[in-house]
Amino acid sequence: MTENQSMRRGRPGYDRQGILDVAVAAFNEYGYDATSMGVLAERLGLSKSAIYHHFASKDEILDQALDTALSGLEAVVADAARPELVEGPTVDRAADRLDRVLRGAVHVLVEQLPSVTLLLRVRGNTEVERRALARRRDFDKRVTALVADAQREGSLRSDIDASVVSRLAFGMINSIVEWYRPGGRENADGLADDVIAIALDGLRMPTSNRVEELLG
Amino acid sequence: MTENQSMRRGRPGYDRQGILDVAVAAFNEYGYDATSMGVLAERLGLSKSAIYHHFASKDEILDQALDTALSGLEAVVADAARPELVEGPTVDRAADRLDRVLRGAVHVLVEQLPSVTLLLRVRGNTEVERRALARRRDFDKRVTALVADAQREGSLRSDIDASVVSRLAFGMINSIVEWYRPGGRENADGLADDVIAIALDGLRMPTSNRVEELLG
DNA sequence: GTCTATAGACCGATAGAC
């Protein structure tokens, strides 16, 4: 849990995280380019130069925010590869690891909504943005490899290209930032269930579970 | 098919559409806010004021481009409601109309890729953007109503809220703008098939077709 | 239908006082 301003001992004024939270919210509202340091300062109740005491540049604020989102997503793929973290079955199919990645991504998206929203809008026109996009492509590659594994083991339908599958699945997941607001009717778990239900149910080969549901 | 510059009779110089095409490409590359009239003029090989001869403002260029995308999408829902346009079955279930809307949306997205891309990045910070978002919300509402109808008639699973279903389905479809490039391996029809296969196969109730495939 | 020139506002970032 990130320490917020009201928890901090004694002094008024902002630390980097406090400024970051306000900045990311503003970037998401107006767009990064359209958010001037002037209006940012206004929102913070500070002068522009007070911000430059905490961050060397506008770019550095963006860099920090994108790192939050990327670190969260990278942790999801790293953890999904470690079945010992999960209680339960001794076999760990690629389909199980993919399931954990998809659910994990929904959770990161919901818990780090502002920074993930910002990440998904980056187009790569500065060096900071290009580095972020490179990390994101790396994440996508790992997911696509997982999909291909699941196709080979027979867990997923293989009539659709693995990279198209992973792109469409994450297209669905990522689109959640466009409408999900914390405190709404759905929590992260319910949302993840819905996404998995639509995505994997369509992806799962029409055998096993499905047959039992139909005939059982 | 839009008339392009080289097709136009005689005279050099741009008409509104020619400027629009270049402008939309630049907006998508750098972002609308980050694209100055200066670099736009440079790309066109014109001076800034020559652009203002064709458009009253930067905003008006955006307005025109967004209208292209929105008109295409609005035509899709309007046509889907008219089964007489389709050869074939005499019964027309909500699920059939939804199928036509999803496939139609993929086609509009692919055929009007630049303007749809631009539309999907609009956040609503100017009057022009707010009007565009209002039209988009109206489109979303019609799709959600179609999903709800299909759920009531028993064509679609009804354990997931209709608005969540339509948002996730269009999240998947809209994400195509992030990676689809014309001339790639997939054409619009193949892409639409993939989207429908993943989305509707997961959405379709586990009866009829599915059972036949399993047991037939 | 294009140009040059420029108005007037705002941009990110810095200097230096307190």
Place this chain on the structure above:
DNA sequence: GTCTATCGGTCTATAGAC
């Protein structure tokens, strides 16, 4: 850690010549 003042540059848009 905050401030005021300001630098040099860019922004959208306009005026007016050709």
